[in-house]
Amino acid sequence: MARATIGDSEFDRDTAITPRPGEPGVFDTTLSAGWTIIRAVNGGYLLAVAARALAATLPHPDPVAVSAHYLTPTEPGPAVLRAEPVRTGRTLSTGTVRLLQPGADGTEIERLRVTATFGDLAALPDDVRTTATPPLLPPRDRCPGSRDAPGVDRIVPGSTEILDRLDLRLDPATAGWALGRPGGHGEMRGWLGLADGRDPDPLALLLAVDALPPTAFEMGLRGWVPTIELTVHVRARPAPGPLRVAITTRNLAGGFLEEDAEVWDSADRLVAQSRQLAQVLLG
Known part of the structure; x- marks a missing residue:
């Protein structure tokens, strides 16, 4: 099967937005059930949809710093995005976007609110000075695919929809939870791509930071781990x-944990970082 290209991938179709005629900054979309976990839509996927609305509203093309608050669980189906510019500069611009869905009585329920700064990543200088190093992972063919792990749907029922759309291969050192042998450490590592072969771009990086199983699983906990707040630096x-x-994850307390993510590309560059606060709802 031919590899999908950027703009012609399931991910692109499922994050597509349609401007409303005569309403600047307002976009309609349909959130796909293919990116759900326990019937709630994945937070990284939602961030990519929101970023499309901001990219269509602001003069700069790429997300640079994105901060999202997840207010209520988002469901597959129709949604509206309301985007507003806050400040426009020569190299950076900032805006906000709200994602809303119709409630049972027809009124709009706000699901997600995002503030983001956009720029042009292609125009950044090449100078890199860092002490960060890529994670040490076994070769991809020695890492089990997420669907190869027999415990995934048992631990998180309804998680297989999103797994069908990802090429996720977990480091065996952080996959013991799927076999009933969690390592007890707050770590999760793996190789990640889209199942249809589409290469990553900045919007896919917003998905990537929230695409791996929660670190809580490797700490021996089961259940839903919804995101409360997520900040991404591209x-x-x-x-x-x-x-x-x-x-x-270094600290789980009071039913909340933080997750710090790093995303590295095939050229050994640190291309995205994130921190999120998540709630652990034990099953």
């Missing part, structure tokens, strides 16, 4: 090829 346009994603 550092560069990724090179073609699979991504490497490493996520760590």
Whole structure:
């Protein structure tokens, strides 16, 4: 089967938006059930949809810093995005966008609110000075696919929809939870791509930071781990090829944990970083 290209992928179709005639900054979309976990739509997928609305509203093309608050669980189906510019500069612009869905009585329920700064990643200087290093992962063919893990749907019922759309291969050192042998460490690592072969771009990086199983699973916990707040820094346009994603948690307390993610591209560049606060709802 031919590899999908950017603009002609299931991910692109499922994040598409349609401007409303005569209503600047207002877009309609249909959120796909293919990106759900326990009937709730994945937070990284929602961030990519919101970023499309901002890219169509602001003069700069690429997300640079994105901060989202998840207010209520989002469901597959129709949604409206209301985007507004806040400030426009020469190299950066900032805006906000709200994602809303119709409630049972027809009134709009706000699901997600995002504030983001956009720029042009292609125009960034090449100078890199860093102490960060890519995660050490076994070769992709030695990492089990997420659908190969027999415990995934048992631990998170309804998780297989999104797994069908990802080429996710977990580091065996952080996949013991799927076999009933969690390592007890707040870590999750793996190779990541889209199942149809589409190469990553900045919008796909917004998905990538929230695409791996929660670190809570490797800590021996089961249940839903919904995102409360997620901030993503996009550092560069990724090179073609699979991504490497490493996520760590250092503190679970009061029913909440933080997850710090790094995303590296095939050229060994750190292309995205994120931190999210998530709630652990034990099953």
